[in-house]
Amino acid sequence: MRKLRVAIIDLVTKAPTRRLYARVMNANLASIMPQVVAVWCEEAGHDVTLVCYTGFENLVEELPDNVDIVFIGAFTEAAQLAYSLSNLFRSNGAVTALGGPHARCYPQDARQYFDYVLGFTDKTVIRDVLNDCSQHRPIGMHIAAKQQPTTLPGVVERWKFIEPTLRKSPFLKIVPMIGSLGCPYTCSFCIDSVIPYQPLDFDVIKEDLRFLVRKLRRPRIGWHDPNFGVRFDDCMGAIEEAVPPGSIDFIAESSLSLLSEPRLKRLKRNGCMAILPGIESWYDLGDKSKTGAKNGMDKVLQVSEHVNMILRYIPYVQTNFVFGLDVDKGSEPFELTKRFVDMTPGAFPAYSLLSAFGQAAPSNLEYQRANRVLPFPFHFLDNNQAMNVKPKNYSWPDFYDHVIAVTKHTFSWRSIFNRFRASESTIPRWMNVVRAVSSEGFGRLKYYTELRQRLDADPQFRDYFEQQTHELPQFFADLIRKDLGPLWKWLPKGALYHDQNAYLNSEIDTPLKTVSVSTPLQESCG
Numbered sequence: 001m002r003k004l005r006v007a008i009i010d011l012v013t014k015a016p017t018r019r020l021y022a023r024v025m026n027a028n029l030a031s032i033m034p035q036v037v038a039v040w041c042e043e044a045g046h047d048v049t050l051v052c053y054t055g056f057e058n059l060v061e062e063l064p065d066n067v068d069i070v071f072i073g074a075f076t077e078a079a080q081l082a083y084s085l086s087n088l089f090r091s092n093g094a095v096t097a098l099g100g101p102h103a104r105c106y107p108q109d110a111r112q113y114f115d116y117v118l119g120f121t122d123k124t125v126i127r128d129v130l131n132d133c134s135q136h137r138p139i140g141m142h143i144a145a146k147q148q149p150t151t152l153p154g155v156v157e158r159w160k161f162i163e164p165t166l167r168k169s170p171f172l173k174i175v176p177m178i179g180s181l182g183c184p185y186t187c188s189f190c191i192d193s194v195i196p197y198q199p200l201d202f203d204v205i206k207e208d209l210r211f212l213v214r215k216l217r218r219p220r221i222g223w224h225d226p227n228f229g230v231r232f233d234d235c236m237g238a239i240e241e242a243v244p245p246g247s248i249d250f251i252a253e254s255s256l257s258l259l260s261e262p263r264l265k266r267l268k269r270n271g272c273m274a275i276l277p278g279i280e281s282w283y284d285l286g287d288k289s290k291t292g293a294k295n296g297m298d299k300v301l302q303v304s305e306h307v308n309m310i311l312r313y314i315p316y317v318q319t320n321f322v323f324g325l326d327v328d329k330g331s332e333p334f335e336l337t338k339r340f341v342d343m344t345p346g347a348f349p350a351y352s353l354l355s356a357f358g359q360a361a362p363s364n365l366e367y368q369r370a371n372r373v374l375p376f377p378f379h380f381l382d383n384n385q386a387m388n389v390k391p392k393n394y395s396w397p398d399f400y401d402h403v404i405a406v407t408k409h410t411f412s413w414r415s416i417f418n419r420f421r422a423s424e425s426t427i428p429r430w431m432n433v434v435r436a437v438s439s440e441g442f443g444r445l446k447y448y449t450e451l452r453q454r455l456d457a458d459p460q461f462r463d464y465f466e467q468q469t470h471e472l473p474q475f476f477a478d479l480i481r482k483d484l485g486p487l488w489k490w491l492p493k494g495a496l497y498h499d500q501n502a503y504l505n506s507e508i509d510t511p512l513k514t515v516s517v518s519t520p521l522q523e524s525c526g
Contacts, residue, residue, distance in 0.1 A: 004046040004133060007067040007094075009053065009085065010034035011078040014379060015483030017055035021438035024431075026054035027169035032176050032224055033099060033121065034073040035158040040126045041071075052165040060486055063088075069133050072114075073100040076357055077385075079378035080480060083113045084490040090115075091490075095133055101191060102378070105358035108502040111140040113492055119144025148181045151201055155208035159215075172427070174222040174251065175212060179205055179235060183226040185255065191360040192226040199231055202238040209242035220273075221250040228252035232263055239270045249273045251316075256291075256306055264313040274316035274428070276350075279303055282336045283327040300336050304343040311346040315425040319347045323403055324354035326392045334402040338409045346422035348432050349410055350440070353387035353403070359503040368504035375470055375500040379480045384444060388500070396465045400452040407448060411441035472496060 012029045013022065030052050038050045049064045063085075070089045074082040079102045086096040097116035110117045115136045116129050122145045129143065155162065155177060166173045179202075182195035212219040229235050229252065239248075251274040259267075259277065267275070283295045291299045303319075310317055321337060341349055356364040356373050367373050372390040380386035391399050409415065416436045423429045435441060454461040454475065463469045477496065481488050499505065 004041075004068040004130060005064075005066060006038075006041045006046045006048045006130075007064045007070040007089075008034050008038050008041070008048065008050045009063075009070065009072045010050065011053050011072065011074045011081060013053065013055040014078040014081050014382075015055060016059075016485065019439050019443075021434050021440065022055055023170065024172055024434065025169075026056070027052070027165055028172065028174035028222060029054075030162075030165045030176055031073050031100065032152070032158075032178055034071070035161040035176075036153050037071055037073075037099070037121070037126055038161050039153040039157050040123050041130065044127060044130055046130065050161045050164075052168070054165075054168055056168070065092075067094050069095045069097065069130070071097045071099060074098065074102045075100060075382075076102040076105055076378045077380070077382035078102070079106070079110070080491060080495060081379075081484060081487065083492055083495045084484060084487040086113050087492050088487070088490045095135055097129055101357070101360070104191065105360045106378070106498065106502065107142045107359075108506060109358075109498045111142060112138065113495065114140045116140055117142045120148055121145065122149035148195065148198060150198070151204070152178065154204040156211045159211075172220070173216075174220045175216075176224055177205070177208060177221050178224040179228065179238075180225045180230060184230055185227065190226075191357065193361055195226075197227075197230055199234065202234060205238050206242035209239065209248065213243050213247050219248050221248060223250060223252040225252065227258075228254045229258050229263075229267075232258060236266050236270055245269055246271065252276070253278075256303065259306070259310055261309060261313075264310060268313040272314055274318070275310065275314045276318040276320060277307070277310075278320040280320065280322045281325050281327060282333055284325065296332070297336060297339070300340050300343070304340055307344045307347050311344075311422070315423065316428040316431065317347045318350050319344070320350050320352070322352050322354055323406075324387055324389065324391050324394075324399065328391075329393045331402060334406040337406050341410050341415060342418075345415070345418040348419065348435060351403075351407065351410075352383035354389050354391075355381055355383050355387060356389050357381065359506075365504055365507065368501045371467070373500040374465065374467060375498060377472065377476060377480060377496050378498065379483065380476065385447065390465075390467070396462070397452065397455050400448060400455065404445065404448050404452060407441075407445045411436045411445060416441075470497070 010031050012026050034050060038048045041048045051062050053059050053062070067089070072082045072085060082098060082102065089096050095115045097118060098110050098114040099118040099121055103110055103117045104119055107117045107119065117140055118125060119142065125143055125145050155175060162175060166175070178200065180197060180199045182197040183190070183192040184197045185193065248271045250271055252272065253276040256277045259275070282299050291302050294302060307317055307319060337349070356367045358364065367389050374388045374390065376386040376388045381388060416433060419432045420429050423432065455465065458473065460469065460471070461473045461475065464471070464473050480496065484491060
């Protein structure tokens with residue numbers, strides 16, 4: 001096999017930015033799998049360049065020249081940027097492959113713009129793509145392993161790709177690690193809900209922790225597990241065996257059901273500085289919040305008490321909510337959230353709008369069967385800029401009125417001050433302020449207010465939301481053009497649009513053919 005020049009592009013964001021919170025955090029949001037693929041490509045004997053795009057670089061100038069194959073990792077919100085990059089690289093003779101959440105959620109669409117679209121990706125998948133490394137056009141190949149990989153290269157093996165990205169962060173530097181794949185919970189909207197929980201090698205974790213305390217002074221670690229601490233004693237035991245107490249800090253996403261007070265004491269002792277539990281709904285998912293059949297105000301009271309208890313041990317808590325679920329009706333879900341904000345001032349509430357990401361979750365089939373999925377360009381599917389599922393129990397103006405009201409309450413100066421005062425640690429205090437006055441607080445309030453005004457003032461805008469037309473309002477097209485900048489000219493024709501019911505249609509007609517990694521790729525090009 002010839003030695004290839006491989007480029008790997010990790011799209012942390014979809015557009016240039018100068019926002020303060022992005023400056024602090026974007027470099028710390030680098031994905032693990034692009035680094036893993038880089039390691040596997042080097043192990044196969046190829047030359048590798050990895051570019052992590054955080055929004056502060058000139059992306060066009062960062063792109064390597066004269067490459068044979070390009071792997072791009074992207075969330076759906078960066079799909080249009082990924083399509084433009086693929087078109088640019090293809091015009092220069094390179095073969096392109098797409099991985100990451102967008103490739104898993106929208107393989108039917110992505111195959112139009114890439115030679116390879118990767119589902120579950122292990123070392124064998126990458127090896128087979130590198131061995132083939134040929135053009136598959138006009139429709140690319142969908143390739144996937146039968147399951148998630150059982151092992152991944154750890155920090156030690158990925159360090160040469162981690163370190164340059166850490167240097168992009170001005171002061172808060174967080175090393176990405178992962179201890180498990182999949183999730184034991186079955187949230188209907190989540191891409192991990194159908195993936196069996198699988199712990200990774202604890203010996204690798206221990207080796208990585210020992211490496212980091214030798215390499216960095218009190219390293220900060222971001223655990224990328226969909227739900228950290230499912231095997232709590234094993235996780236904590238690995239940390240305690242590898243490094244002394246007080247030698248690392250870490251951030252993790254977990255569920256309230258795992259966060260009992262004895263466990264919180266142990267988390268604190270081992271360096272947990274921030275935890276991100278999912279509450280999601282006041283009427284559903286009680287197993288995740290350990291509230292059982294309680295809902296409404298009863299659930300608010302119990303969850304608030306629990307989160308306030310967590311804050312006694314963990315200095316930073318982000319609570320995650322989803323608005324627009326089918327169990328929501330009237331103003332009560334939003335009013336209850338306001339009550340929670342007031343009763344739990346130390347927690348930072350993160351709000352998402354219900355979104356159906358292609359074939360990420362089986363419930364998306366039901367939304368598509370009911371003709372409730374809107375064809376918003378991928379660029380806006382970031383859980384906030386567009387809700388692509390028509391609400392079951394709200395009109396669009398009514399829904400946005402409620403979202404604006406709870407956002408305004410959450411990021412009022414009174415709430416910002418209460419959040420600041422409730423935290424005793426410097427970094428959490430100021431992170432909450434920065435997030436509130438940046439894109440997550442003031443920025444979203446401004447954006448939602450403009451959408452709400454346009455729903456009344458612009459007939460085409462309202463018709464698009466009501467599915468009376470699929471013609472994209474100019475407002476959205478202009479935002480994409482601005483964000484893509486010089487790469488706008490490389491966006492392929494038709495790439496602003498996609499079949500929002502592709503998942504359903506593929507199930508009705510012919511299911512998407514996925515090439516098994518045991519099948520010789522050249523023989524399956526047919």
